[in-house]
Each structure stands twice: as structure tokens, then as C-alpha cells.
Amino acid sequence: MRPLLAALVAVALVAPPASAEPGLGFDLDAATIPSLVQRMDAGRLTSVDLTRAYLGRIRTVDTKVHAVLAVDPTALSQAAESDRRRSHGRARGPLDGIPVLLKDNIDTRGLASTAGSRALRVAPRDDAELVTRLRRAGAVLLGKANLSEWANFRSTRSTSGWSGVGGQTNNPFVLDRNPCGSSSGSGAAVAASLAQVAVGTETDGSIVCPSGQNGVVGLKPTLGLVSGDGVVPISTRQDTAGPMARHVVDAALLLSVLAGGDYAANLTADSLRGKRIGVWRKAGADPGADRVVQSSVDLLRRSGATVVEVDLPYQDRIDAVEYPALITEFKHDLEQYLGSRPGAPRTLAELIAFDERDPVELSRFGQELFAQAAVAPPLTDPTYLEQRATATTLARRSIDEVLAANRLDAIMAPTNSAAWKTDYANGDAYVLGTSTPAAVAGYPNVSVPAGFAGELPIGVSFMAGRGADARLLRLAHGFEQVAHARRAPRYLPG
Structure with missing residues (x-):
């Protein structure tokens, strides 16, 4: 081989790809937790290097996305401690040294944990149980993610992604x-590679919808x-935290820590073969979604699955009672939670009064849901009890019944x-949305990237x-393994 050609081949073999993260030599967007662990075990990556790379992206990329509300000042020291454990053969598992963002309605010792509201800027005394589990697993708690204030349950005309503390989070694919x-x-943070994984929460759609619209799992x-x-x-009758990630294996590994157990076992590329999948199309609402659903159906069939057309019954009746039940539950459950937060308002009435005095909180939209919940009946009310029983049962x-x-x-x-x-x-x-049946039932629901409408991601659940x-x-x-539908965002201006 000629010397110049040999030199070019050698460079190609050792040089990082064009999409490699500066200082790391590999593409963060494509990296999975198992691949990161493999690098760390081999001595080719440290948790400090990985954490520093994510902190660097938060300083630069997040100026466009505004997804991260606060960074944990101890993140690098957490990472250094993980590296020390690994060097002595005492790594605690796959999440040891992996940077994680937490939605800011999850109590985290030393960080404000605001639910997006300026009324909750005094930090909680203790970690939430799921945060304790993450610390035990050795995860690096990178910081807190912005959210729709009060989990989008303050106004009937709210704008998702806005909070009084964090401002407006943008979609990283098209920023407007x-x-x-x-x-x-x-x-948005996971899609923009501002952390390896994140924890979200859902009452009805608040994990799966941002996963779908931001092109993540x-x-x-x-x-x-x-x-x-x-x-x-x-509402404790519907609320749950859950994992958000760029890859299913990472979501499964995060769930294994959050819940206990091994949810990453038996993840194989041929898991669709021989399965019977019902498709609930919700056709006609959006042409882009219709096209993605049809391509997903075709893919399922090519992968050896049997596809059955289905329609889920009772949806109108569920919709009629879910919302009034949540209004009643919100007042009771939120006021019970507020009792655990020093320096915070103690009642919904006090929160309403705080917002009325604050120069920021009502600057974008009102607090109609707060007002409705403030006068909601108690949990012993017969009408409420019938609403909740009807919603959950149906x-x-x-x-x-469809399964x-x-x-x-x-x-x-x-x-x-x-x-x-x-x-x-x-x-x-x-x-359109399809989260309600699983959300109200308390059943699991996973969204995975499936395609695009122009530049904008669409997921299937x-x-x-x-x-x-x-x-x-x-x-x-x-x-995921056969669709290869996810791609990194381009931060287009719109």
C-alpha cells in the first residue's frame, strides 16, 4: 500500500467520526448504557469524562432547548466517586456513573424540587424514594429537568413546557x-443528549407524549x-414516575433501578415474531400519524407478528369522569404533599394567593384548575367515588376485553x-393522543420512535x-431494532 493511502486508512481507523462528542471520541446520541459501561470497564472512559461532556452540552446546546432547570453542583464529585468504586472493582451495577436528569417535581435533597412553581423554592429535606434508589445504584444525579408547571394541572389554557421557574422548554427538532x-x-433533554436518561412522571400522557414528540423512548x-x-x-390513583431514554435498553435498565428487578432481560431483536398485536389506529385525526401507523403495521408484519385491527370501547364514558375525579383528588393529594415541604404554602388557597401576588406565575396563563380544585368535594363524596370507580373500571x-x-x-x-x-x-x-386507557387503568404504556412528519417525530405506543x-x-x-426510526435533532428555528 502506498504510504499516503496507508496513512489515510490509519487515520480513518483511529479518528473519531464526524458526529463524535468532543473529548469523548464517540457519538453520545447513539451511545447506550451497556456500551458506556463497556468503555468504562475497559478503562477507555470515566464517569467524570462522561459527566463533564453532558455538563458541557447543557452549557451550550441547552441555550436553545431550555430543558434543564438546575444542575447539581456535586455532579462531578458523584462521578469521581463512581470512578473510584469502579477502579476497585466495586461498581454497583449498570447505572453506576451514568448521568441522570430528574423531573423537577421529584424531591431531591439539596436541589429546589419546585414542580416549576416559584412557591416551592425552598428545597425539600429528604430524597424521594426513587432518588434514594438511584443514589444506591451509583447513578450521577446531573440535575433537574424543567416541566409544565404543577405537571400541567394549573390552567385549562396552559402551554406545555412552561414553568414560572424554568421558562419555556422548546422541542429540539424544531425550536418553535x-x-x-x-x-x-x-x-427534550434526553432527545438533545443533555443526559443519558431522565426520569419523568405521568398522570395521563405526560411521559408518553413528550417521548413521542421529542423522538425518544x-x-x-x-x-x-x-x-x-x-x-x-x-392524583395518587394515576400518578407514576417512569424512565425516558434514547434507547429501549436504557429505559429498561433505568426501570430496573427505579422498581427493582431486571427489566432488561430478554431484550432481543426478534421479539415481535409470533406475537399478536392489536392496532388502534385513531385514524383520520392526523395524516402524518396515519402514515407512521401504517408503516409500523407493515413493519410488524414483516417481523413475523400478526396484526389485528381493534377499537377500544368506553372512551367517551372514561373521558366524562376522569377529569372531575382528578380535580377532587388533586386538592386532597397536593395538600397532603405540601405538609411535607417546609417554607411552602400549605393549602391550595394559599397557592392561589401566592400566584396572584407573584409577578411571573400568571404572566402566560391563569389558574382555572386550581380554582376548581379549591372548591372540590372531599374524597368521601358519593359522586366522586362513582366517578373514580367508573373511570378505573372502564x-x-x-x-x-380487547386483549x-x-x-x-x-x-x-x-x-x-x-x-x-x-x-x-x-x-x-x-x-390526538392514546394515553388515557392505560393511564386511568394503571396499566403500562411504552412509546417508541416510529417515524416523522417532515422534521417532527411521531411515536407509537x-x-x-x-x-x-x-x-x-x-x-x-x-x-426499535427493526424500525431504526430515531434520529438526532437538528435544532431548526422553525
């Missing part, structure tokens, strides 16, 4: 578009699988339509019955 859902900062787990201790609530039946009648392993549906433009005058412009979290993650992983 909305990131969706209350876990907006968690979804998000699992809303079975209710009760992840502890809700120390998480600012809307939501469970809507999934269980049983068609002998299905799961139901697939479009997670979202293309992201709308952020609009403070009119609020969110939802076109897989849902099934109680405790089917591991099965859904296997199906989502199989879909």
Missing part, C-alpha cells in the same frame, strides 16, 4: 414547536411499580401527532394489562 406533556424537559409503568413517595402529585375493561377477545400480546397505537407551535394565546393544540411492563419493553425493543 412544543415538547408536549408535563415531562417536557425530561423528553418513554415508559409509563404499571401503577405502584415505582414508588410515588416524595413526588409532587396530581379503562381496565377497555384494554382487558382477551383477540388473544393479543399488546395493543399498538399512535402516541402523538406532529408537535404544534408553542402558542401562549391559545395554549396547547392537541390533535404499546400497551397491555397490569404488570406487563417487561413484555412491553421486549416488544418495544424488537420494534
